Amino acid sequence: MDLVAYRVTFPQPGAHLIHVRLELTATGEICQLWMPAWSPGSYVLREYARNIRTLAASVADSPREIRKISKDRFELAARPGERVVVDYTVYAHDLSVRTAHHDASHAYLHPPQVFLVPEGHAGPFRVAVELLPGWSAISLAADPAAQERRSPGHFEVDLPDLDALFDTPIEAGNLSVTNLPAPCEHVRLAVWGEPIPEFVLPRLAHVVDQVERFWPARPYDHYTFLVHAAVGARGGLEHLAGSVLGVEPESWAPAARRVQAGNLDRDDDSETGVYDLLELASHELFHAWNVKRLRPRALGPFDYGRENYTRELWIAEGFTSYYDGLLVLRSGEISVKAHLQRLAESVARLRDTPGRLVQSLEESSFDAWVKLYRPQDDSPNASVSYYLKGSLVALLLDLWLRELRPTGSGLDGVLAELWRRGPDGRDTRGPGTTNTYSYPGFTVEDLEAILGEQSGLGEVPGVIRALWAKPTDLDFAPLAQLGLRLSEKPVQPGLIDPGFTLQDRGGAAWVEFVRTDSPAERAGLASGDELLAARRLDGNWLRLRSARAARVWDHLQPGAPAELLISRRERVLTLPIAFAAARGAPQIERIEDADPAARARFEAWSGRRWSDP
Known part of the structure; x- marks a missing residue:
């Protein structure tokens, strides 16, 4: 087919407008153009065409009417062989990994939001970007x-085909581009915003090397991390030959200050931001295998115009969330203590999510399009994250397999076998996606078959299948086989559990979420209430402000009658309440007198010595 060409310019950087000229040769009497409604890796309809501000067309150098025929489709008349030119502008002012963003310092071209595509055209495509003075550019090309x-x-x-077009973001602006040190020279790091400290690069290379060695084969020749290092940037999105990471530069400032002061002894207090960056990079790189190539059956080739339903996102994202931290641990770039603390924090978040007992992981995956990315005030009561619970189910599956076969490789071996039966042997290193999507994808039944084989049982017991098929609670007693123990940090007697979370609005305390079956719910507190004051029945009213809410709670006692003064729709109400006692935070620790067999299993699982701090 004829080449479809795009020319991108930036006529008004301060206005956040991206101008695109699309040129193509008409193939029929009617030329239709369309834009995706969502981005692979972010499972919600975003209706990208809503960002188109102006649209004009010409055919054979003469103006031609172009009509909108649906929310994301346009058409114009043109005879076959005539040259069609479409000029349009896209508003881009949402700094995220799944939307386009443009200002005077850069332009992040997220393809699903930027490129209109002629109906029926599958490639090739050429994207040309006219750079502003001082700018350079890079893409996530394979x-x-x-x-x-x-x-x-x-x-x-x-870009040779449609999926490659939508999978290849472009970053233009004031960029810093470098390759990671050995053994990862094939990996580029492109940064817009604040520079990443030099001492982070070899640590990132160790993590990348660990992820690549986890899998039977590397499915790419080149990989690019595109990093937005700016206040407000966060999240990550995977692509076939790279990923986009959003990070807060202040997060690594404590570690940078420590290194600048000449203190090379790492401590967990200053390392938090570096750990976050390494785990984010590990997560998105792991997706180059799990999701982009080893993927649920519905995820590729894609229907970009509607939901692509799957019940396996807990495998795609949950397993990846489990291994992102575990592989950083195995790389040696996080302390054992910090990793176990992060694991315990995940257990705490799940414990504080009532929806874990309402929605199964398969249901959570299927409902991602309407729940995970569109939270409402009741979401924690009604749903559970397939990232969070999926990662902890992956841990339990790993422990189950290692208990049945102590000398085996646990869940590592399951993923390796799933890879060998799926994408392995297909050449996915080139710029095209045809070979990538020649593999039809896996289902949960495929995973169950391999789990049955690897466990030696031949099938998955019902109690194990219930981990993802039913909204069950999780039992972490199997941690003991690694010499680990889950316990609860004791809390100071007399502390209360409010049973709700607060949102700060100009210093005022507004209720954001009320936990189901809590005293707060039974008292009638609701999301959207403004908390004005609280008191014990025998005490004075204490003014509630966001900054001093904890001090007010210190005056209340678990089980003792109290009152809340709230404002609801501009009416002041008093709610009687008796708060529950606060619970301690979960913690995971090594058992000091663990036997040698448990210590050996810990070392095989973690890739670290039992004595490592």
């Missing part, structure tokens, strides 16, 4: 040397 071209003020990338 073969940068062959696909990318640069000249002063100009950047181009050639």
Whole structure:
């Protein structure tokens, strides 16, 4: 087919407008153009066409009417062989990994939001970007040397097919581009915003190396981390030959200050931001295998216009969330103590999510399109994250397999076998996606078959299948086989559990979420209430402000009658309440007198010595 060409310019950087000129040759009497409604990896309809501000067309150098025929489709008349030019502008001012963003310092071109595509055209495509003074550009192309071209003020990338077009973001602006040190020179790091400290790069290379060695084969020749290091940037999104990471630069400032002061002894207090970055990079890189190639059956080739339902996102995202931290642990770039603390924090978040007993992981996966990415005030009571619970189910599956076969590789071996039966042997290293999507994808039944084989039982027991098929609670007693113990940190007697979370609005305390079956729910407190004051029945009213809410709670006692003064729809109400006692936070610790067999299993699982701090 004829080449479809895009030329991207930035006429008004302060207005956050991206101008796109689309040129193509008409193939029929009616030329239809469409834009995706969602992005692979972020399972919610975002209706990207709503960001188109202006739209005009010409055919054979003459203006031609272009009509909108649905929320994301347009059409114009053109005879076959005529040259069609469409000029349009896209508003881009949402700094996230799944939307486009443009200001005077850069332009992040998220393809599903930027590119209109002619109906029926499957490729090839060429994207040319006219750069502002001082700018450079980079893409997540699979073969940068062959696909990318640069000249002063100009950047181009050639993409062979539709999925490659939508999977290849482009970053233009004031960029810092480098390759990671050995053994990961094939990995590029492109940063917009604050520079990543130099001492982080070898640590990131160790993590990348650990992830790549986890799998039987590396499915790419080149990989690019595109990092948005700016206040407000967060999250990550996977692509076939790279990923986009959003990070807060202040997060690694404590570690940078420590290193600048000449203190090379790491401590967990200063390392939190570095740990976050390493785990985020580990997560998105792991997706180059699990999701982008080893994927649920519904995820590729994609229908970009509607929901692509699957019940396996707990495998795609939950397993990845389990291994993102575990592989950082195995790389040696996080302390054992910090990793166990993070694992305990995940247990705490799940414990504080009543929806874990309402929604199964399979249901959570299926409902991602309407629940996970569209939370409401009751979401924690009605649903559970397949990231969070999926990661902890992965841990339990790993422990179950290692208990049945102490010398086996646990869940590691399951994923390796799933890979060998699926994408293994298919050449996914080139710029095209045809071979990638020639594998039809897996189902939960495929996973169950391998779990049955690897366990030696031949099938998955009902109690194990219930971990993802039913809204069951999780039992972490199997941690003991690794010499680990889950316990609860004791809390100071007399502390209360409010049973709700607060949102700060200009210093005022507003109720954000009320936990089901809590005294707060039984008292009638609701999301959207403003908390004005609280008191014991025998005490004075204490003014409630966001900054001093904890001090007010200190005056209340578990089980003792109290009152809340609230404002609801501009009416002041008094609610009687008796708060429950606060619970301690979960903690995971090594058992000091663990036997040698448990210590050996811990070392096989973690890749670390039992004595490591």
